[in-house]
Amino acid sequence: MFFHSPSHGDMETEVFIAGSGPIGATFAKMLVDAGHRVIMAEIGAADSFTSKPRVDSPSAAGHSDEYSVTFAPNQVVVPGYHKKNEIEYQKDIDRFVNVIKGALSTVSVPTSNVNVATLDPASFQNTKEKPFISLGKNPAQNPFSNLGAEAVTRGVGGMTTHWTCATPRLCTDIERPILDTNPDTNNTLWDELYDEAEKIIGTSRTEFEKSIRHNLVLRTYQNIYKDKPAEEQHTFLPLPLACHRMPDPDYVEWHATDRILETLFTDDKKKQLFTLLTNHRCTRVIPKHFRAGEENEIEAAEVKCLLPHAEDRTNSTFHIRAKVYIVACGSVATAQVLANSNVPKDFQPPKNKDPRDLIIDTKLMPNLGTYITEQPMTFCQVVLDANLINSVPENPFDLGSWWDKKVNDHREHNPEDPIPIPFRDPEPQVTIPFSKERPWHVQIHRDAFSYGGVAENIDTRLIVDYRWFGYVEPQERNKVVFQQLYEDAYGMPQPTFHFEMSEDDRRRARDMMADMCSVALKIGGYLPGSEPQFMTPGLALHLAGTVRAGLDEETTVANTYSQVHKFPNLYVGGNGVIETGFGANPTLTSLCYAIRSANSIIEKLKPEPKA
Incomplete structure (x- = not known):
């Protein structure tokens, strides 16, 4: 089941997931399939749907009260469908360019104090000393070290609602990360994970x-x-592409997150274990303490409904308590949520300093946002x-x-x-x-x-x-930091690139x-x-390394099971976990990490054997 703006206070579940893209969806599918209760929060809306037959008890034709989507008897709506599957874009692919443009939000836009010489002299203008900073512009961003085209998609399914569906495997020589120090074992692990990931997303050649x-x-x-x-x-x-040829052989159906989430909406038993909150921002996860270097754990996720109904406005921020927390909301937003989690709620930033120099200290999670890679x-x-x-x-x-x-x-x-x-x-x-x-x-x-x-x-x-x-070598100096005093359009710490x-x-x-x-x-x-x-720079939209996972705790954020160091109940997912430089599309590899991580979580959540 899923909600747009429910009336609720604090919630409890076994697993909380921030982000509804293909990685968050893979976590959700595997955990629900294993019988665990999952709540997923998505900062955007569900704006693309497909209808699928119900698995269990049939129902009469009806509609969704939240979205007013009509569906046929014995059919249910599944969100996260690839928008390119619509017939108008199947017939004219060039019109889809504008759909992609509309879905992308640029991450960091430097301010500009360029004089508009032809503007009405009586109009309010920016100045050299005080350029406009509205509309998400970032006064701290140096345009010469920016990833100027780096962008995000907010909504159920994330970028899979408009992605190219290319799912290559990373090359063993340079691109492929290390899960095991024995090369043969490492390649065997990756081959097994890639096989499973290709089945989940439906890769074909x-x-x-x-x-x-x-x-x-x-x-x-x-x-x-x-x-x-x-x-x-x-x-x-x-x-290699995630798609399949349709009965009309001139068309294909492009695969997206709906393929992964499908049974969580069509199977009545699984529906009872899964809740999707749309237009809900995961603001932070709350650690038990703020002592760097010590074993810690997450006590709750702070979530805010961004579009509350009138009766919900006083209760739009609430907490979700779980046994396991997974942050998988894209390379930028995953690091953004974790950076915000490093800041105690009573923190006061120092005064009399240039606000552009005030960035969040991520000492609880060293290496957060460092060693980032993108693709020329x-x-x-x-x-x-x-x-x-x-x-x-x-x-x-x-x-x-x-x-x-x-x-x-x-x-x-x-x-x-x-x-x-x-x-x-x-x-x-x-x-x-x-x-x-x-x-x-x-x-x-x-x-x-x-x-x-x-x-x-x-x-x-x-x-x-x-x-x-192309690929770039991971370098510690290449990073994304998060401002203490500047916020993005969604009220989160503003990302700033140094690349x-x-x-x-x-x-x-x-x-x-x-x-x-x-x-x-x-x-x-x-x-x-x-x-x-x-x-x-950034136009490839394959940013990685923001929450890199690996064997070396001194240079990574998480271990090879995507568990954040020192936080036994906190996991990360998405392209940000990939620690290597790579040229190929990263989604299939990120799915591999999610599969490996989900299996580890399922093992962790198994009940203790009875004496």
Whole structure:
């Protein structure tokens, strides 16, 4: 069951989870499946739904009082659905760009005192000494050390409501973290976790195997590079994606958090164990004491309903008491909640100091927010070569009758179309995996991001997107800190980034750009306006390391089971736990950590054997 703004005082449960993205959802699913009561708080709303059949007792058609969503007999609403599954975006992917833009909130926006010379002279203006700080702007943020495009999505499902669904495994040589010091044991552990994570999120590598565009790009590249010398070799493979092909083979259903949460809403028995509070902010978890370095535990989570009904306003802040607390609300917000938890409620910040210099001391949880990593990113778009397009009717890779049928059917129904590719032919989804020789992750496809939309007068069947994602080495100096006196738009301590790439990081980024240009020009020419470019730092949205987990307590926040050091009942989840630099998409790896952690919690919550 889930509530928008219930009338309640303090609550009790076995497990409290802050955050409803795929990681929080994985914790919830595994713990509820094991028979434990879970309360989950989500700072945003449930704004995307799908309907699924009930598992147990059927019910008549009805509606949800909270959301006024009508559903069919024996159907229930499950939140956290991928918004790209809506038919309007299946038909026109470029329109989805604006959905992504609307879902993202930039984390740290520096203030600006630029003079607006053309403003009405009588209007109120900012000044050099006092620039405007409203709308979440951050006076403490140095623009030269910012991750200027780092953003978050608030709402049930988090970024999986608009993500690209790419779920690669991290490379063993550089990217993959260490769970065990024995390399063979470590790889075995990761392989087992990856297998389970792929089942949970529904990873596939075959959903685009009958796409003309996909095969045109994939097989052309494989043919181009097969005879290259070893130092020039590239491995081109289908990109692993969390999706499945629908009965209409031109469409896929993109997987998101609803897939993980499904049985917690459709199974009547599990529903009784699960409560989802939307528009509820987890402000902090409350430790028993504030003595750094000593064993501690969490006594309660402080939660605030952000949209209370009139009768609830005096009771909008309350406590949830549990045996186990899990904070999994994104790389930034997870560290933000924990940083706020380091501040006693009666704390008074020192006076007569520059407020920009006042940051929260996280001495209860050393290394919180340090060693952060993000991904330098290059991007371009290419219009496919005319010879390549003209070869399509010849079935150049001899892929069988399905290819010929698609081409002939399209020509028969659209004789005036100069492009021999069906209008609804699925897009290419190709990758070059991260490797020691080429330490970057590659996606060659046609998808929607917060950038790279194509003008309406360009036929998108001819366009291929190139995205190269690099990695940076974790460095202690790279960090996100939280201000004592400045708040973000949700009333939490304002995050401030201090991030700088090393000399090696910058060199790899240039090599990565050169590689992208070389590959892209093999099959087409640059789309005007989308020539090769480095993207704003943070735009990959793969921030990690904020609550890093690992074997070395001196450089991490949590152990390899994601339990925060010195706090036996506090766990963290999300991309922030990954301690290594990486170029590939991190969600699958974060799911692995959640699986490992949830199994540990389930073992911990087992009742003591009777004497």
